[in-house]
Amino acid sequence: MKATELIVQCLENEGVEYIFGVPGEENMDLLDALLGSSIRFVMTRHEQGAAFMADVYGRLTGKAGVCLATLGPGATNLITGVADANMDRAPVVALTGQADRDRLHKESHQHLDIVTLFRPVTKWNTSLPIPEVIPEAFRKAFKLAQSEKPGATHIEIPEDVARMETGGRPLLVQWLHPGGAAPEQIEKAARIISDAAHPIVLAGNGVIRGRASEALVRFAEKLNIPVTTTFMAKGVIPDTHPLTLGAIGLLTPDYVFREFVAADVVIAVGYDIVEYAPHAWNPGGDKKIVHVDMSFAEVDASYIVDVGVVGDIASSLDALAQRAIPHTKTHRSRFRKMLRDELEQGRHDASFPLKPQRIIADLRTALHDDDIVISDVGAHKVWLARLFPCLQPNTCIISNGFAAMGMAVPGAVAAKLVYPDRRVVAVTGDGGFLMNSQELETAVRMETPFVVLVINDQSYGLIRWKQMLQFGRPAFVDFRNPDLVKYAESFNAKGYTVESADQLVPLLRAALSSNHLSIIDCPVDVSENLLLTKRSGAITVPTGDHP
Numbered sequence: 001m002k003a004t005e006l007i008v009q010c011l012e013n014e015g016v017e018y019i020f021g022v023p024g025e026e027n028m029d030l031l032d033a034l035l036g037s038s039i040r041f042v043m044t045r046h047e048q049g050a051a052f053m054a055d056v057y058g059r060l061t062g063k064a065g066v067c068l069a070t071l072g073p074g075a076t077n078l079i080t081g082v083a084d085a086n087m088d089r090a091p092v093v094a095l096t097g098q099a100d101r102d103r104l105h106k107e108s109h110q111h112l113d114i115v116t117l118f119r120p121v122t123k124w125n126t127s128l129p130i131p132e133v134i135p136e137a138f139r140k141a142f143k144l145a146q147s148e149k150p151g152a153t154h155i156e157i158p159e160d161v162a163r164m165e166t167g168g169r170p171l172l173v174q175w176l177h178p179g180g181a182a183p184e185q186i187e188k189a190a191r192i193i194s195d196a197a198h199p200i201v202l203a204g205n206g207v208i209r210g211r212a213s214e215a216l217v218r219f220a221e222k223l224n225i226p227v228t229t230t231f232m233a234k235g236v237i238p239d240t241h242p243l244t245l246g247a248i249g250l251l252t253p254d255y256v257f258r259e260f261v262a263a264d265v266v267i268a269v270g271y272d273i274v275e276y277a278p279h280a281w282n283p284g285g286d287k288k289i290v291h292v293d294m295s296f297a298e299v300d301a302s303y304i305v306d307v308g309v310v311g312d313i314a315s316s317l318d319a320l321a322q323r324a325i326p327h328t329k330t331h332r333s334r335f336r337k338m339l340r341d342e343l344e345q346g347r348h349d350a351s352f353p354l355k356p357q358r359i360i361a362d363l364r365t366a367l368h369d370d371d372i373v374i375s376d377v378g379a380h381k382v383w384l385a386r387l388f389p390c391l392q393p394n395t396c397i398i399s400n401g402f403a404a405m406g407m408a409v410p411g412a413v414a415a416k417l418v419y420p421d422r423r424v425v426a427v428t429g430d431g432g433f434l435m436n437s438q439e440l441e442t443a444v445r446m447e448t449p450f451v452v453l454v455i456n457d458q459s460y461g462l463i464r465w466k467q468m469l470q471f472g473r474p475a476f477v478d479f480r481n482p483d484l485v486k487y488a489e490s491f492n493a494k495g496y497t498v499e500s501a502d503q504l505v506p507l508l509r510a511a512l513s514s515n516h517l518s519i520i521d522c523p524v525d526v527s528e529n530l531l532l533t534k535r536s537g538a539i540t541v542p543t544g545d546h547p
């Protein structure tokens with residue numbers, strides 16, 4: 001058989017349902033081999049869109065999303081989405097074409113060293129030297145992408161290798177399951193938790209990956225310990241639960257942040273420091289830290305672990321809940337009440353342009369508990385992350401490690417492919433929307449109807465917000481948008497403009513219940529950004545923690 005036929009067999013063997021990508025001369029053999037496969041090829045309009053689709057597919061399923069590009073420019077276009085998946089711990093296998101091996105040693109059309117280029121954005125990455133290694137290379141790419149901490153891997157397929165004849169067959173797929181944590185670590189951690197005066201849980205994205213949300217709720221309820229989540233962990237405990245304090249990150253200090261000031265023990269569960277640096281919540285380095293995760297803690301001067309409970313998160317939490325002594329203090333969080341009051345006030349605010357709080361409240365009103373929101377990156381993400389009441393894990397997807405703009409629209413295509421029966425809303429700024437809005441065509445072609453809620457401030461709003469804080473004036477952040485209704489219609493989608501505060505809920509409901517891709521243009525009152533900073537203290541983003 002041809003090498004590409006063996007590659008397709010390996011992909012099928014891994015359970016791949018979709019490959020997202022853009023064709024090129026150097027991946028034509030693989031595309032041709034896919035014609036006879038059960039795998040659906042989702043052709044996109046930009047390789048970045050393909051990588052973001054694979055990224056969100058990986059987040060939602062735990063199985064590697066697969067994206068494909070040609071060599072050179074196709075590979076460079078792919079890279080932002082691959083990096084996003086890698087840093088946000090989403091399993092992705094990226095495939096790229098490459099020139100024939102006999103021209104790789106010299107200057108040559110479209111050739112660049114993709115393996116070197118992809119090294120910093122992948123966990124592992126290789127070029128196929130001969131077709132006989134295909135079963136091993138593909139099994140390894142999937143195994144590493146899907147094992148803790150998940151991320152991206154990459155295989156480069158030189159064109160001449162793709163065309164060769166070969167034998168061989170796919171290798172057995174074996175899923176890795178983390179074992180239980182060591183009993184002595186559980187004992188030590190249980191003692192620290194029992195002796196704590198003000199323990200608090202900081203839950204991260206690992207709880208979602210470890211399918212440990214229910215165990216987290218059991219743990220919190222049994223021991224009566226309040227829970228904060230990072231942005232990417234929204235929904236691991238319902239935001240309506242009496243023990244939730246809200247999501248923390250980026251905006252420092254936000255209300256929730258104050259909860260950490262009094263805490264003497266932080267139980268970090270599936271927490272990832274790339275999302276929210278520990279020195280933001282442990283500036284004095286004086287908090288005791290219990291690290292509960294599937295892998296060992298990263299080294300960080302503000303994250304010196306007192307005890308590491310490394311293993312399957314759900315069983316660790318259940319064991320800790322059994323061993324530790326429950327706390328009896330009743331939690332009445334002033335800060336959680338402030339967050340809820342802010343949302344409630346927003347719900348009834350009739351001003352126009354709409355306040356961010358009103359937009360978030362209305363979005364929740366229009367959505368079912370299991371509907372999915374995919375956030376882009378910007379000021380709207382901060383508002384969504386801190387205020388949107390999230391009720392189930394993996395229903396509010398936020399890129400908060402790499403935090404790349406442009407994920408929401410392609411991400412919504414992937415979400416709709418994974419869950420055709422659930423409603424999906426891409427919430428995006430007008431800046432991020434126009435970074436990947438070409439994928440609206442993909443959405444229409446693939447018949448994946450969703451709603452795009454464009455938060456329109458004619459500006460790179462988050463950067464404007466920070467410039468105003470730091471310099472007192474904006475610099476090169478304002479722009480004009482196309483007519484978004486006409487823009488939507490040109491893609492054969494429906495377009496709506498919000499013209500008064502009371503229109504958003506009915507428009508969202510109409511769009512969500514139609515079987516059409518819809519774009520809602522929603523003007524936002526940006527003065528709320530600075531007012532929020534004033535209320536909650538200055539935005540000081542910790543070093544290395546750029547949005």
Ligand SMILES: Cc1ncc(C[n+]2csc(CCOP(=O)(O)OP(=O)(O)O)c2C)c(N)n1
Binds near residue numbers: 405406463
């Ligand atoms: C690909 C990429 N480029 C630049 C940035 C830096 N950045 C973060 S937020 C932001 C502005 C986002 O503007 P918009 O999409 O309009 O959303 P808003 O902040 O107005 O809600 C920028 C430029 C980034 N995170 N990702």
